[in-house]
Amino acid sequence: MTLKASLFSNLKDKHLPCRIAGCPNTWTFTGEEQIGWMREGHDHPPARMCPSCFAKFNQFEDITLPCAKEGCENTWVWTRAAQTHAAGRGRTQPPKDHLCDTCRKTARQIESLDVPCRIKGCQGTWVWHAQDRLLADSGAGTAEPPPRMCDACYTRFQSLQDKPIPCRVKGCHNTWPWTRHMQLEAAARGFDTPPKRMCATCATRLATFTEQPMPCRISGCENSWRLTPLAQLEAAIAGTDIAPRMCDAHYQQWTQLADRTVKCRIAGCTHTWTWTRGAQLHDQGRKLGPPRRLCDLCNDAIKALSPIELPCRNEGCTHTWTYTPEMQLASLRKGFDANTHPRRMCRDCERFLTEAHTQDLTCEKCGCDILWTKKHQLHVHLGQWEKPTLCTDCRRGND
Numbered sequence: 461m462t463l464k465a466s467l468f469s470n471l472k473d474k475h476l477p478c479r480i481a482g483c484p485n486t487w488t489f490t491g492e493e494q495i496g497w498m499r500e501g502h503d504h505p506p507a508r509m510c511p512s513c514f515a516k517f518n519q520f521e522d523i524t525l526p527c528a529k530e531g532c533e534n535t536w537v538w539t540r541a542a543q544t545h546a547a548g549r550g551r552t553q554p555p556k557d558h559l560c561d562t563c564r565k566t567a568r569q570i571e572s573l574d575v576p577c578r579i580k581g582c583q584g585t586w587v588w589h590a591q592d593r594l595l596a597d598s599g600a601g602t603a604e605p606p607p608r609m610c611d612a613c614y615t616r617f618q619s620l621q622d623k624p625i626p627c628r629v630k631g632c633h634n635t636w637p638w639t640r641h642m643q644l645e646a647a648a649r650g651f652d653t654p655p656k657r658m659c660a661t662c663a664t665r666l667a668t669f670t671e672q673p674m675p676c677r678i679s680g681c682e683n684s685w686r687l688t689p690l691a692q693l694e695a696a697i698a699g700t701d702i703a704p705r706m707c708d709a710h711y712q713q714w715t716q717l718a719d720r721t722v723k724c725r726i727a728g729c730t731h732t733w734t735w736t737r738g739a740q741l742h743d744q745g746r747k748l749g750p751p752r753r754l755c756d757l758c759n760d761a762i763k764a765l766s767p768i769e770l771p772c773r774n775e776g777c778t779h780t781w782t783y784t785p786e787m788q789l790a791s792l793r794k795g796f797d798a799n800t801h802p803r804r805m806c807r808d809c810e811r812f813l814t815e816a817h818t819q820d821l822t823c824e825k826c827g828c829d830i831l832w833t834k835k836h837q838l839h840v841h842l843g844q845w846e847k848p849t850l851c852t853d854c855r856r857g858n859d
């Protein structure tokens with residue numbers, strides 16, 4: 461035995477780590493193998509698999525797979541070694557995005573691309589790597605980038621949560637989800653409050669309603685206004701009837717009108733009542749000024765009054781006239797005592813006076829004219845006087 465051989469014979473077995481990444485096992489480099497290895501002039505021990513990996517390796521066969529790029533008909537080989545590596549990391553399937561050699565070369569020529577963030581309003585970009593671009597391409601560099609967020613948006617996205625927002629429909633207590641994505645878009649446009657939306661139930665129900673023309677609430681108007689599906693839905697939820705409304709034309713007029721203050725119609729009353737814009741539109745058909753109405757005070761006061769029948773002021777007349785609540789109110793407003801009743805003639809007397817004509821009678825004695833007034837005629841009608849036959853002078857002479 462030479463000196464060198466005796467040195468080698470002292471070499472001990474070494475336990476070296478398995479070359480398969482992630483494998484915790486070792487393989488044994490025996491002293492004898494070490495001698496052989498050194499004799500071949502190596503400085504470093506060989507990279508080998510552990511027995512278990514090697515057993516697997518032996519079971520594998522090289523697999524030929526199609527290139528991952530759409531439209532490319534080339535193939536690549538998933539080697540036994542690569543399969544063993546994959547198995548060491550727990551993978552049994554070939555990588556999906558593996559390219560053929562030709563495509564890998566092309567990929568190196570296609571550059572990465574900065575793509576705008578998919579969040580509307582965000583100025584950020586994300587990097588579309590060359591390899592991914594090539595995979596997406598059936599040609600070369602012409603594919604549209606997929607919608608993706610920039611890193612900043614994605615970080616925020618992960619910190620956000622979908623929020624339940626109350627349905628915009630009045631009376632509905634449901635919510636709709638303001639998604640993280642929507643929140644990001646709102647934030648990018650400078651909003652931090654959710655938009656007005658309806659819940660899914662309301663959206664479905666809304667679709668069952670159709671817009672309907674409704675008559676203008678102003679009497680005499682033949683125009684219509686549009687009853688929206690939303691208004692119908694809200695009324696259905698509230699269980700109420702549709703409130704009447706005016707047509708657009710009337711609404712326009714209404715916005716230009718102003719409430720007016722009008723004097724109370726009771727003579728002597730200094731109060732006013734309010735002729736509202738709406739009432740003006742209603743009254744407009746008459747083409748007159750404001751209607752004659754009572755102020756609120758008079759409206760209340762008149763309720764406490766009732767008509768009073770008063771005797772005709774003409775002597776001998778047995779008729780009465782009606783002292784109406786309104787007349788009573790007017791004399792109160794003029795400051796008269798409630799117990800002081802005015803003196804008036806009845807309707808019959810009034811009619812008699814309107815229908816009568818002043819006449820000329822002839823004096824039976826001297827033949828001169830006697831003035832025969834309506835009033836004189838009324839007194840005779842009521843049996844108070846007799847119809848005159850002599851003139852004043854002759855009557856005096858007679859005495």
Ligand SMILES: [Zn+2]
Binds near residue numbers: 483484509510512514
């Ligand atoms: Zn191993």
Ligand SMILES: [Zn+2]
Binds near residue numbers: 528532534560561
């Ligand atoms: Zn290829």
Ligand SMILES: [Zn+2]
Binds near residue numbers: 577578583612613
């Ligand atoms: Zn972004």
Ligand SMILES: [Zn+2]
Binds near residue numbers: 663
């Ligand atoms: Zn709702």
Ligand SMILES: [Zn+2]
Binds near residue numbers: 681706707709
């Ligand atoms: Zn109208």
Ligand SMILES: [Zn+2]
Binds near residue numbers: 725730755757759
């Ligand atoms: Zn009044």
Ligand SMILES: [Zn+2]
Binds near residue numbers: 774808
């Ligand atoms: Zn009378």
Ligand SMILES: [Zn+2]
Binds near residue numbers: 826828851855
């Ligand atoms: Zn006479």
